[in-house]
Structure formats: C-alpha cells, structure tokens
Amino acid sequence: MKQSGTGLAIETSGLVKVFGETRAVDGVDLAVPAGTVYGVLGPNGAGKTTTVRMLATLLRPDGGEARVFGHDVLREADTVRGRVSLTGQYASVDEDLTGLENLLLLGRLLGHGKRAARERAGELLEAFGLTAAATRQVKNYSGGMRRRLDIAASILNTPDLLFLDEPTTGLDPRSRNQVWDIVRAVVAQGTTVLLTTQYLDEADQLAARIAVIDHGKVIAEGTKGELKASVGAGAVHLRLRDAAQRPAAEKVLTRAMNARIQPDHDPLALTARVDATDGNGHSAAEQAARALAELARSGVVVDTFSLGQPSLDEVFLALTDRTADGAGPATATPGPAATPAIPGGDAPDGQDGTDVQEGKDGQDGQDHTKEGIPA
Incomplete structure (x- = not known):
C-alpha cells in the first residue's frame, strides 16, 4: 500500500x-x-x-x-x-x-x-x-x-x-x-x-x-x-464509608493537596484532580499519601482509594x-x-x-x- x-x-x-x-x-x-x-x-x-x-x-x-x-x-x-x-x-x-x-x-x-x-x-x-x-x-x-x-x-x-x-x-x-x-x-x-x-x-x-x-x-x-497529563498529573478516587463525611473529606482534600474536587452523583464517592507537584515540590503520590493521613486524623473513614491518570472524560x-x-x-x-x-x-x-x-x-x-x- x-x-x-x-x-x-x-x-x-x-x-x-x-x-x-x-x-x-x-x-x-x-x-x-x-x-x-x-x-x-x-x-x-x-x-x-x-x-x-x-x-x-x-x-x-x-x-x-x-x-x-x-x-x-x-x-x-x-x-x-x-x-x-x-x-x-x-x-x-x-x-x-x-x-x-x-x-x-x-x-x-x-x-x-x-x-x-x-x-x-x-x-x-x-x-x-x-x-x-x-x-x-x-x-x-x-x-x-x-x-x-x-x-x-x-x-x-x-x-x-x-x-x-x-x-x-x-x-x-x-x-x-x-x-x-x-x-x-x-x-x-x-x-x-x-x-x-x-x-x-x-x-x-x-x-x-x-x-x-x-x-x-x-x-x-x-x-x-x-x-x-495536560489537565493534571493524576486523579484521586475515594470511596467513603459514610456519606455524611463527604463534606469533611472535601475540605481535607482541598487543604492537603490543593485539589480540585469534581462532583459525583454517588454520595460515597469523591474524585479530585491533583497537579504533578505542589508548591513545595511534593509529587502527586506524596500529596495523596499526606491527604490519606489527614483524612484518618480527621476521623473520615475511607473504604477504597486509588491514584491514577485522569480519565478521558475528565480531560x-x-x-x-x-x-x-x-x-x-x-x-x-x-x-x-x-x-x-x-x-x-x-x-x-x-x-x-x-x-x-x-x-x-x-x-x-x-x-x-x-x-x-x-x-
């Protein structure tokens, strides 16, 4: 051909x-x-x-x-x-x-x-x-x-x-x-x-x-x-045990990672986009680990957690x-x-x-x- x-x-x-x-x-x-x-x-x-x-x-x-x-x-x-x-x-x-x-x-x-x-x-x-x-x-x-x-x-x-x-x-x-x-x-x-x-x-x-x-x-x-990669280094996906803790979880993620929270119809689910590095040079994985620790200290129970690239839907x-x-x-x-x-x-x-x-x-x-x- x-x-x-x-x-x-x-x-x-x-x-x-x-x-x-x-x-x-x-x-x-x-x-x-x-x-x-x-x-x-x-x-x-x-x-x-x-x-x-x-x-x-x-x-x-x-x-x-x-x-x-x-x-x-x-x-x-x-x-x-x-x-x-x-x-x-x-x-x-x-x-x-x-x-x-x-x-x-x-x-x-x-x-x-x-x-x-x-x-x-x-x-x-x-x-x-x-x-x-x-x-x-x-x-x-x-x-x-x-x-x-x-x-x-x-x-x-x-x-x-x-x-x-x-x-x-x-x-x-x-x-x-x-x-x-x-x-x-x-x-x-x-x-x-x-x-x-x-x-x-x-x-x-x-x-x-x-x-x-x-x-x-x-x-x-x-x-x-x-x-x-053009819209962020990764996407953090959380599934909470208690839907009533979602507002608290959103505040922790915003504070710990400067994350942009995306709305989700599932009241137990949270998705946040995270940049490649924060202002202190911490990687996306380091930011996510810090956020998990902050969530635990705040009493927010997380059943599942994942960090990956944004989906094409998010892009x-x-x-x-x-x-x-x-x-x-x-x-x-x-x-x-x-x-x-x-x-x-x-x-x-x-x-x-x-x-x-x-x-x-x-x-x-x-x-x-x-x-x-x-x-």
Whole structure:
C-alpha cells in the first residue's frame, strides 16, 4: 500500500468551512499518521462531520489546505476518492435487500465480476459474523448488525483511508465492542482510520492520537497520555464509608493537596484532580499519601482509594469547560502535531455545519456516500 512520503495519511492547515454566518470549521490543523487510528473527539456541533466531509471531497473547503496521502483534496479529488471510503453516522444499506444482496450490488458497482463479488461478500459476511443473517432483509437486522454490514460495504475494496463518523452511536455495549474489533482488524490490514466520536471510552480504546475539537477549532491534540497529563498529573478516587463525611473529606482534600474536587452523583464517592507537584515540590503520590493521613486524623473513614491518570472524560470536561468559560483553548501537551489556539467564531449548539446544509436538501450525508467514494 503506497503511503505519502511524509508518513502522514492526512495533512490539513487552516481548514475552514462557512455556512452563512456560521464558521462550522474554523482553522483546523491535523497531521494523521498513516496506519493508525486517529480519533477526533468533540460534542455535537463541534465540526467533526464537516471536517470529515471536506477530507472525503464531499464538501469544498472555504479556506486552508488539505491533503490525503499527499494529494490535494481539491486539485486531485478523483485520486483522493480512489483511496478513501466513508461510513457516516447513518447506515446507508438498502433495508429491502438482504445483507448478501447489498454486498453483491455494491461489489458489482465497484467493478467486481459476479464470481469475485460473491466471494468477497461471503468473506466479509463471515468476518463480520453475519453469515447466518446473509439471506435476511436488512430491515430485520438489529442496529449492531446494520452497522457491521455498513462497515463491510465500506471495505469491499480495501481503502487506504477509512473515515468512520460516529460509527457506534446508539449501539448497545456488545455491538460497540464488535465494531471496535472490526476497526482493529481493519487497521491490522494496513488501513488508516479516522474515527470521529462523542464516546470518550471509544477514543481511549482505539485511537493512537486524539484531536479534541470544539466550536470548529482544535483545542488540544496528542496521545491519550499527553492529553491526560495536560489537565493534571493524576486523579484521586475515594470511596467513603459514610456519606455524611463527604463534606469533611472535601475540605481535607482541598487543604492537603490543593485539589480540585469534581462532583459525583454517588454520595460515597469523591474524585479530585491533583497537579504533578505542589508548591513545595511534593509529587502527586506524596500529596495523596499526606491527604490519606489527614483524612484518618480527621476521623473520615475511607473504604477504597486509588491514584491514577485522569480519565478521558475528565480531560474532555476540563478542556471544553476552559473554552466555554472564556479562558481560551487549552494548550495541548507538546507532540508531533500539537495545535496552537486558533481564534474565530463559534458554531451554534447542535449544528456542525453539515447539519445546516443537509437540512436543506433532506439528505443525511450517507445515502450518496457509497456512490461518490469507491471503497
């Protein structure tokens, strides 16, 4: 599989997309290494789908540059389309056809002969655990089965780059795990995957590097470890024996570690973020040990205690809160593709630009994708 000379599957610089007065994508810089899963994380309306559609040549950028394996998405759009495939947020398979018929139809459209299309369809149905349902109409499939069939359709011809736009939205935990296994298998074959998601655990499980996007801008980028370290050296998790002692425990943690207490719905649980060192040079572990001793002296009984890195959920909340409260985009931990803050306008809540355009023509962005982009 031929990759770009830089070893990057995707390179963007100052990528912009505007819908009316809305800057859906506002100066996005990305550098996606080939042969990996790259996560793009953000809330609804952050600009994730719009960015993907520009990279897949389905939307024309209004500013900046974007290259896929060294090919410009505007000047070399046909070449880019020949190397990518896109699975959008909604399954694009025909519900009145069977799973096998869907794959046979798409295989023939992609240039496979009858025998080759049937062989490839059989391989994918078996690999995705759909052989027993191959002759059933897709309208009788579960949500997880439809998603697996949709991804199978995207890799009838193995793409160099696969865009997965929120592939597990609405799926139950078992189906999500099945989709994750499929993603890992695709990458093991040499395909690069750009994964957009709102699920923090999904990015944590799959992505080698993650870009956090909010209001059309990259507010942080790096490995999971770098992003977690950017909001604090660790997270202290406590479980108390008596919920009535929680206020006292919060005071002790704040005093002993200068910790930032995070709310928890469980009245027995406490989580606090702690810095790498305090003003006296004490490490996070030393601060936690001192806090435990203070809790014991105060009569607060702790049943369980742990010190670890913040979760991606905590990272995401910290980063997006910093942007929302006017403090400006968070600074990412330095890395090969770390992105500085980029000024610009905000997208309205619930819209990422793609929704604005698609609401006009009644399309969901996926129905025409298989036609426009060969796998």
